[in-house]
Amino acid sequence: MRKRLTGILAGIGLSLACTTSVFAQELTIFWAEWDPANYLQELANEYEKETGVKVTVETTPWSDFQTKAFTEFNAKGSAYDLIVGDSQWLGAASEAGHYVDLTDFVKENKVLETMAPATVKFYAEYPGNSGKYWSIPAEGDAVGWSYRKDWFEDPKEKEAFKAKYGYELDAPKTWKELRDISEFFHRPDEKRYGVAIYTDNSYDAMAMGFENALFSYGGDLGNPETYQVEGYINSDKAVAALDAYKELYKFTPPGWAKTFFVEDNQAITEGLAAMSMNYFAFFPALLNESTNPHAKNTGFFANPAGPGGDQYAALGGQGISIVSYSENKEEAFKFLKWFIKDETQKRWAELGGYTCNKAVLESEAFQKATPYNKAFYDTMFKVKDFWAVPEYAELLTQLNQRVYPAIVGGEGTSKETLDALAKDWTETFKKYGRLK
Amino acid sequence: MATAVMTSLDPKSRAAARGMSDIAIRNLFIVPTIVFLIVFNVFPLIYSLGYSFTDFRASTNSPANFVGLQNYRALLNDPFIWNNFAITAKYVIVSVVGQVLVGFGTAMLLNRTIPFKGLLTTLLLLPMMLSMAVVGLFWKLLYDPSFGIINYALGLGTFEWLANPRMALYAVAITDIWMWSPFVMLLSLAGLSAVPKHLYEAAAIDRAGPFYTFFRITLPLVAPILMIAIIFRTMEAFKTFDLAYVLTSQPTTELISIRLYKMAFQEWQTGMSCAFAYIVLLMVLAITNIYVKYLNKVKER
Incomplete structure (x- = not known):
């Protein structure tokens, strides 16, 4: 013992x-x-x-x-x-x-x-x-884009596109082209849709998606040093960017209301959409034949430039x-x-x-x-990011509360939406003493 | 004999041989439970009440400042929070009414001699034995507009159950009804089988119609147990989190518990979320109280 x-x-x-x-x-x-x-x-x-x-x-x-x-x-x-x-x-x-x-x-x-x-x-x-x-x-x-090369390179499609829009069908270089191509490929009766974008509002997906439009249209979230947002997030450029993102939502597959990186990759692998935004980190799966049956026909492009030639992507x-x-x-x-x-x-x-x-x-x-x-x-040399302040999650919630109903529910004008958001953010920054 | 065992110790038992009194034994069983409840329930409850009057944030090291009723004032003045409450109320009503109708109806159907009754009842109980998150994930697939089986079966084309802001809350409620009607059914079935058969025989002799029999005999006698089912389901529906969180992220489905979760664990506004939790607690208490009062009245009859 x-x-x-x-x-x-x-x-x-x-x-x-x-x-x-x-x-x-x-x-x-x-x-x-x-x-x-x-x-x-x-x-x-x-x-x-x-x-x-x-x-x-x-x-x-x-x-x-x-x-x-x-x-x-x-x-x-x-x-x-x-x-x-x-x-x-x-x-x-x-x-x-x-x-x-x-x-x-x-x-x-x-x-x-x-x-x-x-x-x-x-x-x-x-x-x-x-x-x-x-x-x-x-x-x-950062956010980039994948697209269906076989759809883009189809001679018939190329011809029809040129007849309709007056320029060659190719990977888009501007947000205007992105919009046109989305509209062109949006054919619900054929179960083919224009574009897949981020819409999930439970954390930062919506912000990351919208930022691609916002930054490329020359808009900004605010002044990172003074924390002033009035006149930045609701500037004319920002309003135009929100309009552009709203417009893209019209060309998404049905039920595209809670989507992030998983769904956006699915849009390509399931052959649903012509183009899809996603983080580069998720692109390896699109080149893998076992996870993407269209791997051979998938191409990639950087986030296109806005009307003023600015070109940025969400980090x-x-x-x-x-x-x-x-x-x-x-x-x-x-x-x-x-x-x-x-x-x-x-x-x-x-x-x-x-x-x-x-x-x-x-x-x-x-x-x-x-x-x-x-x-x-x-892309990595032209990226911008969301606020990194400790109260970033509150700022995200406020963005989701304002921007989500505008994009998915079509509520209010973009100007009203962003004015309200500017007010919310100003209040939050005041609450934490960043803005007098 | 039974009461004797409960009130005093068997003199031949080992505990008695060791010289332990009834009271010692009682304390031995009860004290740990009470301590457990105080440490894990009562203490946090009171502690969080204290936090609800501060601007404390658990994610920072800065000390909590007393802000008085500021958190409560801010919350009750926030139109988004009121919207969350309105959504929750709508959800509770739709889902509880749905569950009672479906559950009680199924119980009525089952309350007769049919073959394989036991097997049938067991199979009907399966939905409530699944995990909420799993049910949410399954129904998300069922509702899918492109390949979901619901649209296919009902011939609805690409109807957007979850992406449509107006439909999404009902879609969540339908899932909840599917999952929890069996619970109402089970309790109703217990109530129904307890109704004395001779009452129905008497009603038949008096040539009472089926409606009269239902409203004068069945319903009043089942009511107390049905009320208990409704209380449970209301409280649960009020707290619904996982199902709605997994299924959809529409602002029109942001129930209070989802907002509370985001406030507490994404935004780390600990003080504010404590205040919010207290407001919710008061509301649940108030509603439950109304039900309990009504339940007592029903029992007296």
Whole structure:
């Protein structure tokens, strides 16, 4: 009996000793559940081979990524050492001290020189233009478009299109062409529809979709330094952009009222729509014959320019940050140092991750690797993002409350909608003391 | 004998042999439950009442400032919040009325000698045993305008159940009715089978018509148990979250619980959402109270 007891005690002691020593060699990265997270795990496995430090990428579905991450932050939990968080979180996470300040790290390791400038600005810096950095750009992403090459290249269609609109049918270069082509291919009786856009209003989908029109029409959300929105979000350009987005909604497949990246890819794979907006991160699935029967006939283009020639796209993607409550910060810094190396970034791109590394992006090998990499490269230098202030979710709710009924329900004029939104946002910014 | 067991300890039992009194045993069973309730229910309830008077945000480290009734004032002046309440009221009425009609009707049909009655009842109960989120996902497919089976079966072409802002709430209510009518049916069935057969025989001898029999005998006798079903369903319908959240994201289907979820866990307005939760709690209490009063009246009759 006594022997057995000593045995058990020794066992417990041994396992305790083992776990503590293992803990020091382990890192956990938290991200959402999607393909890039799997690519990151593969990359991390190579890190383990090099250094012996085991890195686990833990994931959760997109719909509760934000909630789960912030619940863990608020509880000051140390479950995650690093987190690949959305760009909108920067304000909330940095002001509350959830993220470790990476300003010195960024400067020492010349991140500003090696990464594309827009990515550092939107994924890492908060407040805007402050020179304070909280993340390292990890997964670059923006909205692009996929289209059905076979429909576009059909000589009969080309002829009919030219007869109707007076110019060649090709991947659209302006929002006007985008509209015309959507109208041209919108044939409900043939079960073919013009275009697939984002409309889901439960989080940021609607904002990300509408921003593509807004920024390219030369409109803006507001002044990022003074937080003034009156005269920006309800400017004539913004109103024209909302009109354009509303018009596109008319050419979407039936029931297109709660759609985000899954539905927009389905629009192509199910042969429903001629064109579909989506984040670049979801394009690999469109080239895969097992997930897209039209893979051979799918083409890609960057978000087209607005009437004034402006061409911007809504930013997706995430930076990687160190969680303040992590017990392995030193190891986490070592991992980041390895992650930003040019070779690692090159490998990251090869695995399917969207690198933000300038040299890799500019390399011919990268741009030729897939049919959409060139469009991605073009886009990553002209992206804009939503507000990154801590109250961004309230701003999103207000945008959804105003813009969704206008687009999907056809309520009110665009001017009325955006005037009301400007008022809501002004009140919110006043409430948090950003606007006097 | 039964009462003796309940009020005093069997002197031959092991507990008695250890010298434990009845009261000690009682406390042993009750105290942990009470402590559990206080720690996990009562304490958060009171704590959140405190938060509802502050501008606290759980996502930041800044301290909570006392703002008095500001949260309540802001919420009750927000037209969007009132709209959420109106939507919820409409949803509760449509779905509970629908469930009572369908559930009670099915119970009436089943309350007779038919072959395979047990099997039939069990099969009819299946919908309420599924998870809400799974039901939502299934019905989203069934309602799909391009390939959904509902439009195909009813020959509705590409009718947009969930994308049409006016139809979406009814579509959610229909799903809820499908799922929870069996619950009303089950309770009604219990009530119906408890109605003494001799009352019907007496009515038949007096040549009472079927309507008279239904309104004078069946309904009054089933009413108390039906009221309980209605109370449960009303409270549940008031709290509906998952079904509506999974099925659609129309502003016309934004029930209070969905708005509350967004406010608390997407916007992290903790103080404001505590105030909101209290307003909802008061409303549910008020409505339940009316029902309970009515239930007591029905029972007295």
